[in-house]
Amino acid sequence: MAEKEKMQVPVMADLVAEGKKPDYLFWVGCAGAFDDRYKKVTRAFASILNHMGIDYAVLGTEETCTGDPARRAGNEMLFQMQALQLIELFEGYEIKKIITICPHCYNVFKNEYPELGGNYEVISYVDFLDQALANGSLKPDLEKYKGIRITFHDPCYLARANDIVDAPRNILNLLGGEIVEMERNRYYALCCGAGGGQMFKEAEKGDKEVFIERTEEALKTDPRVIASACPFCMVMLTDGIKYKNREEDVKNYDIAELIALALGSNQ
Amino acid sequence: MIENFVFSLLLILAVLLFTKNVRRIAQNILMGKKAGINDQKPRRWKTMARVAIGQSKMGSRPISAVLHIFVYVGFIVINIEMLEILIDGVFGTHRILAFLGAIYPVLISMFEILALLVILACVFFLTRRNLVKVPRFWNREMTTWPRSDANIILVTEILLMSSILVMNAADGLLQERGHTYYAAMGTFLVSDMMQPWFAGMSEGALINLERATWWFHIVGVFIFLNYIPYSKHFHIFLSFPNVWYSKLGPLGKMDNMPAITNEVKMMLDPSGAQDMPAEGEEDIGQFGAKEATDLTWKHLMDAYTCTECGRCTSSCPANITGKKLSPRKVVMDVRDRMEEIGKLVGKKGKDATDGNSLFDRITDEELWACTTCNACTHECPVNIDPLVVILELRRYLVMEKASAPGEINTTFSNIENNGAPWQFSHEDRMEWAEK
Known part of the structure; x- marks a missing residue:
């Protein structure tokens, strides 16, 4: 780096x-x-x-x-x-x-x-x-993600809670990646498992961690990038990718990072 | 003559008993706190038209959506035939609506097609529940009674619809044979095809069959009508008002607690709080919900509207991953507790208690497994809000009992002391820009 x-x-x-x-x-x-x-x-x-x-x-x-x-x-x-x-x-x-x-x-x-x-x-x-890209005030490199399979994990508090489901997809579409949807997407997306205070505590006893269930679903789409738009989802999916030993070939990026990278202005 | 008398008596009895049952449920629901939902009426009517009448949220699971439409439309349309049966029963007429002439057999044929579809749908439903064993009908809370309740409803509907078809088949045969009482009215589409099954029967036997199925149907309806208030099937009535009164705003919005606002303002600025409206001076009472009656009447209506379809639970991340939390169970627990309270109050008067509360049914473990993701509220075809119950119970646990999981308490003290859920200092908030 x-x-x-x-x-x-x-x-x-x-x-x-x-x-x-x-x-x-x-x-x-x-x-x-x-x-x-x-x-x-x-x-x-x-x-x-x-x-x-x-x-x-x-x-x-x-x-x-x-x-x-x-x-x-x-x-x-x-x-x-x-x-x-x-x-x-x-x-x-x-x-x-x-x-x-x-x-x-x-x-x-x-x-x-x-x-x-x-x-x-x-x-x-x-x-x-989404607006900045649509009105041309941001001009990212549109070749950057050509042919790269990207799946988007909808954060609960954007999608279900506030009806923001199209904007992240517009962005990914515009960036030119190959978007592959998970089985449960948009309003039906499965939570990453971190909301409602779960981020700060151990999960209750069950068969499985929610973030593993969700990561497995994301990996089923055979993505190179799992995109998200929430800090908690980011933590959970990063852990999930690690847990599944897929850090090498699958990356987790936030929407903002994908744009920044395509602007060549990141970090 | 005696028949009409018996029929009228049964009708009056059925209606009285049903009214009594509905009043019992209404009284239970009204034991809830005030909710003051009366705003945005045009939007509420539209939501009801779309979600309840239009079944818009059923479509996410297409198989059950289509099957359910058959039963739903069947139920509504076949009620027109109920009208005829009621008039015939009271006045001793036979097929009073036949005066409609050529339209009549068309109407009856339409009812018959719907009856057939209802039977088909119910057979599918029974198969899905009992043979295919769709998982959401077999969760922990789906104990013997909820499963039997569903089966009783489906079998009853099959029987009620079959009796109409058999009755019409017998009637049709009698019409063909030129029986004076059974005047020819044209062909009834479905039962016409069933006629060969009964063609060998004598005229007397056919008349008996026609009468017996007529009585079976109507008495069955009377019994079923009075079964419904004890059953999850009550959703056929409550779905409509329940959607009308449902939350319109974004799902992410939690209910405010105005009682606390004044407390907090007083803490932050003791002098300024005196200007606050008088509501803060009332006894602020208990925070959150311990008992079903601590919820609002809308949340209690939610509970009585639930038909235990389990879409909420089958989309709940906690439940999917094997945690104890099931939003459907939470809603059912509220309803069952209200039934208990209703009986208690009925026996021992308004302020009677049995020392129990919702917490005897819902454990802390269930409540703390919720991620507040709103999958349950989004899924519910009749806009029930299981999440609000969970959150109100959490509020009680935290603010009245101070019994949150240790890590949650740590989070609280971090927020209080450091202004962040983690133990980091304010001073480091700009570190991200440093390097």
Whole structure:
């Protein structure tokens, strides 16, 4: 791997101190900040934003958990503590538009913060990228994935939870890969096994781990790439590929990474 | 004359008993908390038209979808013939709708074709359940009663439909033989082909057969009508309102707990909380659900609407991989618990308790296996929401009992202390940009 350089990433507090008001808040999310694998996705997406010259900023060290995992694990008190503090922070920065790379953060901002007084235009990076490709503001190398078999794992919180099923496929189609669908896809996709707090605990006793079941289903399509669009799915599928000893011939990439690689602007 | 009297008596009895049963279920459902679902009416009607009347969510499993359409359309259309039977029964007429003339045999033929399709579908269904043993009909919660219930329904439907066909065949033969009471009305498509089976019978025997099948059918319907409220088959009534009242927004949205908002605002800013609306000053009561009656009436209606098809469970990632969680079981547990509570309240009065709760039926292990993936809610053909029950029970476990799995508690304290579910420091949040 090539030596990585420090990226230029605008931070909200700095910009606001300079009297600037960026168009977008890029919400990185906990996995995007702390999970070693997903940090690369964060870099990839930030590099795309830089490449496009988008006026954005991240919260940096001011970012915190949206409270989503707490809410889904039953701790409404903790969820609302996090949410109300964040809403106050956003208010201070007069944030209007939020782009997220985590479907769980996307869902909670978009669907659950309004009831607590937090109203924003919440944009999933998948929709954002889909639009950027469609309107030509991103011009990736369309030969890059020619003939490469790619299967897409739908994150629950994009597909079923929020009806985002076409955008990731539009992106993959445009990138020119050979898309092969798993048996359970789109609204019927099988969960990776990490939602609802499962990411942070051992699974209950059963015959099998969910991520293995899902990875096996993905491998049945004989892919070179298993694409996903969620940090938790990424962790689960990466583990699954490892478990099946297929790290050599099957790679797991996030949609943002595939685009960044095709732009030649990644990492 | 005596026949009409007996019939009318049976009819009144059947209707009264059915009303009583429906009221029992309604009372049970209304023991749930308020839900205040009354918004977006045009959208609700449209959803009901599409999902309940139009069966739009059945199509994902085409075989059962087609078979189910036969039974569903059959049930609705053949009810027109029920009307005729009821009038004939009360007033002692014979095939009162025959005044329709040439349309009548067409109408009856249509009913007959549907009856045949219903029989076919039910035979297929019985085969799938008992011989092919489609897995979702054999999960842990599909104990003797749920399996028998399904079989009773299917066999009854076969018997009810067969009796119509036999009755029409006998009637047709009597018409051919020029019996004065059985005036010629034209050919009934399906039963016409069955006539040779009974052609050897005498006129008297045919009349007896026609009468016997007529009575068998109508008494069967009366009995079945009063069986349904004790059965999963109640979905034929509740599916429509249940879809009307179902969640319209994105599946990913969880219900808010306004009671907590004020608490939290008070914690964050003790001075500001006084401006809050008065609702926060009420007794905020218990968090989450311990008992079926802690759920809203809509969630209880969900439970009574469930027809135990198991699409939810067969798409649940936890269940697919052998965990104990089954969304169908959760819904059935709520219903069975409501039946229990209903009986208890009926016997001992409104505030009676037996010391039990939903947690005597649903274990923590089941609840913590859920990934909140919404596969179950997405699958349900009648928009039942098993997930909300799971989440409400989790809320109770965490906020009232403080009994979450250890790792979940660690996650909570990480979020509280570090602002992330993992034990990392705020300071490192920009590391991804460093190198």
